[in-house]
Amino acid sequence: MILLQLVSDGLQLGAVYALFSSGLTLIWGMMNVMNFAHGQFVMLAMYVAFFCFTLLKVGPAFFVPLAAVGLFGFGVVVYLLLVRHVMRGPMLAQIISTFGLALVLQYSALWAFSANFVSLPTTLVGGVYDLGGVRLSAARLLAGATAIALTAGMHLLLTRTDLGSRMLAVSEDRVAAALVGIRPDPMQALAWGLGAAATGVAGGLIALFFYVSPDVGNSFTLLAFVTVCLGGFGSVPGALLAGLVIGVVESFSAYWLGPATKDVVVYGLFVALLWVRPQGMFGRA
């Protein structure tokens, strides 16, 4: 029974990881630029949720969409002001630019919101269901289900719609896409917007059951790296599967080894992945 409980906890958490990792994988797949500030995007969305609740007294039905819209706009702005200019520049510029962004976001948050841990009341989405001995918290269930639905939605958007194929065309070959009349810039701005929006939804959902502080971002960035690496760079279904796997791994290692060492297991997994199959996992053939 405890096994089932761990698996179900892990899957619900993993679904949320999958959602924000699919945001990262979308950005990577579209333009081969890694977003080192990805975890800070999650952090921003979590603060949106927190302040919506404490100041406006509104629930997730309001703040999750708001976080999505807000982060969409933020992603587009980041693309237009920063990424667009560095993406064809030297490698150093590409890598350090989003790292700089991560610092600005994290320490602005520290400045503005102080280092205190804050969290939403657990009763906000209350209730625990008992399913034959496996306890399902309503908050996590809501987060997990929404995350899976949106990750699937993003996959469908990319593979089944005209807009999706235009975006993929740009990622395949900017020049060729431009020749057939697809303007690459709006498509890539859109990819950043969508990636950030998915991250916004994920952040809003995580805030339901996870504390918020200015430095939660780095561990989310690393989690997204692990997930994207495990799932295959640029693949949304891969991110979904990998997110679920990592959620389960985390919940098991937290149970067996204690919560303090669960990060060791996840990062260790990442390092091991790099070690065993750097080309296979990473190289876009």
Added chain:
Amino acid sequence: MLLEAEGIVKAFGSFRAVDQASLVVAENELIGLIGPNGAGKSTFFNCLAGDTRPTSGTIRFRGQEITRLSPDRHARLGLARTFQVPIVFAGMTVRENVMVGALLRHPHRRRAAAEADELLHFTGLAERAEMPVTALGTSGRKRVEIARALATEPRLLLLDEALAGLTSSEVEAAIELVERIHARGVTLIVVEHIMEVIHRLTERVLVFHQGRVIAEGTPAEVTADPTVIAAYLGRRRRRAR
């Protein structure tokens, strides 16, 4: 024999980019590899240069098996290459780019610089030696690559579409350069699209189509070969119309 490649296969999953290709090169030959886009000639070429490991088959260079050696070992043994899209060392001058090649045989900087200068002169880049390499256009960058490769003092030089993207006057100069390299005693394998260039330069040609070598012989022979016309030249004519 200088180079013997036997039964080279390169498979990506179930797709065979190169299928049972063989090639024997004698000292001082000038050989052309032709074929339509995606015919497998570039993959085959990369196998020879050590950039890609063939799925099966063996490659011997001056009697030594080199199939699985890394690209830097290839260079050390005397097998150099250029790239289809030139990769120059940004942040360095033209001379420094060539010096990177020359340092392989001449570890001392001054000596390497002298070697580089000789090759810059040979490739017509002497006046631009001090310029940042990124200031050069495609034609200049291709020359830098050739000079750099020659600086490693190769026995065999592989040129990957050294003439693609050049204007017609640049093509003339490049053909003349290839001839002078050959005259220095360097054996050459060139991948080329332009049939006229192949006719003028090479003595022997391999025609690739769908991963296989479908014809081999003098340029005149292969252009008269009906399979080649069907596979390659025919397609070209259709497109031209």
Added chain:
Amino acid sequence: MIPLRRAWPVAVLVILAIAPFLTANPFYQRVAALVVLAAISASAWNVIGGYAGQISFGHSIYFGIGAYASLLLFGRFGLPPIAGAPLGIVASFVVSLIIGPPTFRLRGHYFSMGTFAIAALAEILVVNWKFAGGAIGLMGPAMPRSLADLLFRNSLPYYAIFLAVLALLLALTHLMQRSRMGFYLRAIGAGERAAESLGVPVQRYKLYALLISGAFTALAGSLYAVMIGFVDPESGFGILISVNMVVIAALGGVGTLFGPLAGAIILVPLQETTNALLGGSGTGAAYVAYGLIIMLIARFSPGGLAELWPLINRNGRRRAA
């Protein structure tokens, strides 16, 4: 022109050698010592991150190893902290040999991600390492027992030691820059595939660069521990330690001899002053500024100040071949 160009690095070092002795203000003297210390670690990072173009976010590991080696030897065996420096350097070699070969197969962004993850992992491990003080960290000697403890009330002796190490590192880098290794590293940074095709044993040279870079970063960590007398997981292994090196080198100009020193001269006083003015929360403000500086460099001048230099100085930098 040539004698002048030869002379100015010497002039820089002479100015640096006497500068802090001109002031009696202990704050300025301390900042001066920290500038030189930051210049050591950023110059060390520059060997692999600048010349060889491998953007490591994992150098905090080396810094932490050096700092912990010093204070562990003191705390556990009562040795003077500086005795940890050789131990830290040896440990840095071991770490380089272990993490170098697998991470070097990663290119570009992947290398940065990999080193970032390894550093994060190291920090968590140290937090959980009871022998090394866990999350609390380690202390140095409170009172000097002998001169070997290198415990001085005033920052000038540290400044002198740091400057000697920096001069050694820059001299080595200068020699490397002019040698085959310098050419090979720059070639690897600019185009690994092309470098390989010219006979450059890429992985081997990257490892050489990492060994040198890691050793000097570990030495910087030991010197830090000797001067500050305290290290915890965050100030030894924290991600910001790596970020510091990257930003300082990037601001001054990566892959240039004096770039990291120039970056340190600008950034460290800025950071120390903000910290002094804004107190505890000042750290946050300093890193917001850091982040903005990084983004501005990436956006407008990826070559750092070294890129702007030729615009200021008409003579430009004519590279001697």
